[in-house]
Amino acid sequence: MSEIAKAFAINDALKQLGVEKINKGTSTGNENFGNGAEIISSSPVDGAEIARVTTTTADDYDKVVAAAQTAFKDWRLKPAPLRGEVVRQFGDELRRLKEPLGKLVSYEMGKSYQEGLGEVQEMIDICDFAVGLSRQLHGLTMHSERPGHRMYEQYHPLGIVGIISAFNFPVAVWAWNTALAWVCGDVCIWKPSEKTPLTGIACQNIIAKVLKDNNLPEGISCLVNGDYKVGEMMTTDKRVPLISATGSTRMGKIVASKVGERLGKSLLELGGNNAIIVTPDADIKMTVIGAVFGAVGTAGQRCTSTRRLIVHDSMYDKVKTAVVDAYKQLKIGNPLDENNHVGPLIDKDAVKGYQNALTKVVEEGGKVIVEGGVLEGKGFESGCYVKPAIAEAENSFEIVQHETFAPVLYLLKYSGNVENALDLQNGVNQGLSSAIMTNNLREAEHFLSVAGSDCGIANVNIGTSGAEIGGAFGGEKDTGGGRESGSDAWKIYMRRQTNTINYTTELPLAQGIKFDL
Ligand code: NAD
Numbered sequence: 328m329s330e331i332a333k334a335f336a337i338n339d340a341l342k343q344l345g346v347e348k349i350n351k352g353t354s355t356g357n358e359n360f361g362n363g364a365e366i367i368s369s370s371p372v373d374g375a376e377i378a379r380v381t382t383t384t385a386d387d388y389d390k391v392v393a394a395a396q397t398a399f400k401d402w403r404l405k406p407a408p409l410r411g412e413v414v415r416q417f418g419d420e421l422r423r424l425k426e427p428l429g430k431l432v433s434y435e436m437g438k439s440y441q442e443g444l445g446e447v448q449e450m451i452d453i454c455d456f457a458v459g460l461s462r463q464l465h466g467l468t469m470h471s472e473r474p475g476h477r478m479y480e481q482y483h484p485l486g487i488v489g490i491i492s493a494f495n496f497p498v499a500v501w502a503w504n505t506a507l508a509w510v511c512g513d514v515c516i517w518k519p520s521e522k523t524p525l526t527g528i529a530c531q532n533i534i535a536k537v538l539k540d541n542n543l544p545e546g547i548s549c550l551v552n553g554d555y556k557v558g559e560m561m562t563t564d565k566r567v568p569l570i571s572a573t574g575s576t577r578m579g580k581i582v583a584s585k586v587g588e589r590l591g592k593s594l595l596e597l598g599g600n601n602a603i604i605v606t607p608d609a610d611i612k613m614t615v616i617g618a619v620f621g622a623v624g625t626a627g628q629r630c631t632s633t634r635r636l637i638v639h640d641s642m643y644d645k646v647k648t649a650v651v652d653a654y655k656q657l658k659i660g661n662p663l664d665e666n667n668h669v670g671p672l673i674d675k676d677a678v679k680g681y682q683n684a685l686t687k688v689v690e691e692g693g694k695v696i697v698e699g700g701v702l703e704g705k706g707f708e709s710g711c712y713v714k715p716a717i718a719e720a721e722n723s724f725e726i727v728q729h730e731t732f733a734p735v736l737y738l739l740k741y742s743g744n745v746e747n748a749l750d751l752q753n754g755v756n757q758g759l760s761s762a763i764m765t766n767n768l769r770e771a772e773h774f775l776s777v778a779g780s781d782c783g784i785a786n787v788n789i790g791t792s793g794a795e796i797g798g799a800f801g802g803e804k805d806t807g808g809g810r811e812s813g814s815d816a817w818k819i820y821m822r823r824q825t826n827t828i829n830y831t832t833e834l835p836l837a838q839g840i841k842f843d844l
Contacts, residue, residue: 329373335663337434340427341378344529352380352524352552353387355394356535356545361387363553368525371437371671372661374709380524382553388560391549395487395514396566398546403484403512410510411461417506417537418454421447428498428529435523436497437671437711438625439662450502452796453812457506460817464511472838475831482821484512485592489561491572491582494673495628495732497523498530500596503796503811504571504820505534505548511820513569516549516561520574522673524552558582565589569820572596573630576730576757576805583807594819595807596800598730599759601782601791602635604741604748604774605646609764610788614646617764617790618736619653623669623715624792627734628677630806631760631784631792634735635727637751640742647696647738650717654697657715660706671711672733681713681733684726688737693720699735722751730757745770746778753781759802760784760791783810 328338341347353361363382370377383391402410421428425447433443466480488508492500497519505515519527531550538547551557555578561567562585571594572582579597586593603621605614621633638646662670672678678701685699699716706712715734720727727737741748745763752761761782763774771787773779783802784794794800799814801807810816836842 329375331373331661331663332370332375332434335430335434337377337430340430343424343427344431345532346378346431346525346528349379350381350525350528352528352550353383353391354531354535354550355391356538356548358545360390361552363387366521366524366552368435368523370434371673371709371711372434372663377435378525380528380552383551383557383560385560388551388557391516391551392487392564392566394546395516395549396546398544399484399486399514401544402514402547405512407461407464407510407512410512411458413537413541413543414454414461414506414509415458416541417534418451418458420533420537421451421454424533425451428526431529432498432526433663435525436494437662437673439665439667439670441665442625446496446499449499449796453502453506456796456813457510460507461510464817464821466823471827473829473835475833476827476829478825478827480823480825482511482818482823485568485820485822486513487567488513488515488820489564489567489570490515490517491558491561491570491574492517492519493574494520494522495625495630496573497526500573500811501527501530503800507817508820509547511817513820514547514549516551516567518551518553518558518561521552521554527552559585562586563589565591568592569594571809571811576807579807592819594809594811596630596809596811597802597805597807598757599630599632599802599806600634600728600730600755600757601631601760602637602752603633603762603764603791604745604752605636605638605642606745606748606763606765606767606770607639607641608767608770609642610766611645611649613788614764615649615653617762618650621790621792622736623657623734626670626672626713627715628673628732629792631794633791634730635722635737635739635752637739637741637748639748640740643740651697654715654717659702659712659714669715669734671709672713673711675710677732678711678713680731681735684731684733684735685716685718687726688718688720688724691720691724691726693718693724693737696738722754728755745773749774749779756805757802758782758804759806760786762786762789762791764788
């Protein structure tokens with residue numbers, strides 16, 4: 328074990344979370360199994376192996392689905408507030424285990440400990456939200472056009488929800504889905520990213536205990552592990568009515584077509600290419616904080632990371648100087664050390680993607696103004712630490728149009744009015760998060776208007792990065808169109824049924840149609 332892991336007491340955290348050196352990666356709650364090959368989970372922080380997880384075979388998968396189907400028959404009959412009570416207890420367990428789980432998230436994924444704790448806090452928050460929701464799964468009542476008739480709509484659970492998640496939010500996205508799906512009466516099968524399988528084992532251990540303590544059947548929360556092939560078992564399986572998939576646009580297109588072929592539902596949370604517009608009325612200090620945190624936080628590995636800074640030409644030099652100066656103060660290194668701002672990328676493939684972006688932007692005519700590079704030597708043995716870079720570029724460059732999951736920020740210039748900035752901002756295929764920095768009410772309102780940002784998230788005087796669980800989260804266009812978390816996102820986990828009841832002795836038909844016998 329490395330000095331870093333020792334200082335961070337990783338072994339204690341693993342012990343508290345019930346994560347072993349070799350873990351069976353398939354679970355129905357009561358039983359853990361998994362006869363497939365092992366995935367090695369290693370930390371991008373120091374390159375050390377943490378533990379192993381066995382993958383799910385086709386036979387294992389069938390066993391999981393059978394358990395989930397049986398559990399659904401029972402779970403759907405429990406009153407929703409009772410399901411909420413189970414989710415409340417799950418939230419309490421997360422509170423109890425916040426530190427060890429936050430540590431594992433940080434160490435396995437490479438984000439800072441504060442962000443690891445923040446992720447677990449998001450899980451707790453969505454549990455609280457779901458508990459309240461369990462008493463508010465409202466349908467509408469409407470007036471019937473026929474006398475003596477009552478008409479209303481109600482929501483029923485769908486059945487099995489298949490969750491496929493990405494490495495960068497290894498636990499929060501699962502909880503966003505499960506907490507809501509469970510109160511809705513669904514059962515869940517989760518395939519975590521093959522890059523972060525241990526956080527999956529830890530979460531499954533936590534919920535399995537809660538379900539057992541409540542004498543609930545196995546199968547309400549299931550885990551499978553492996554790469555895209557295990558994901559495909561779910562996307563092509565008609566027994567799984569909803570697939571919620573978070574990851575790259577490339578993955579989302581495949582998932583959408585597989586699920587679409589069988590007329591299943593999909594909830595897609597895919598890549599972003601997020602921009603901050605900086606107008607002549609922007610507060611420079613706020614702009615710099617928002618842009619720098621958005622671009623380098625989590626080493627640029629958030630779906631909401633700031634990729635493009637679109638600056639008015641009258642402010643361009645000022646903003647450029649301020650942001651470049653701020654980059655000089657960034658400390659790169661072990662993310663478990665609070666003094667560092669930037670941790671590692673997830674793996675060496677991500678490093679290649681970063682290097683490729685910096686080569687391409689120059690080939691296309693851009694200019695690197697804050698040099699990048701891969702760090703070597705003591706503390707950087709994993710080979711995953713890179714320097715946050717900034718390049719002046721054009722929106723039309725192919726590389727700028729593309730989401731590079733790394734700390735590369737493109738500086739773009741606009742002139743004239745805010746419509747020109749919006750043309751650039753909206754002129755990409757992705758549509759996740761967007762922001763404007765301005766104290767001008769007209770510009771701010773225009774940005775939020777129907778003619779403004781085309782993204783799922785549009786912020787004024789806040790960066791693009793991060794979101795609260797109370798709002799519906801997701802984006803348009805190549806980001807996939809899905810919404811998770813707050814507001815009425817719960818509706819995707821349920822099927823809507825319209826009910827009409829005739830309490831007369833007549834049988835009048837709708838639209839005044841006569842059918843006399
Ligand atoms: P990825 O697409 O490589 O993998 C995501 C998940 O999909 C993994 O579990 C993977 O095994 C699975 N998968 C891949 N191909 C599949 C297939 N053909 N069928 C079924 N499953 C398949 O993404 P990643 O590198 O883990 O994560 C980074 C990406 O995720 C970025 O693009 C980021 O923007 C995006 N992301 C989006 C959101 C959002 O809410 N919009 C949130 C987090 C991450």
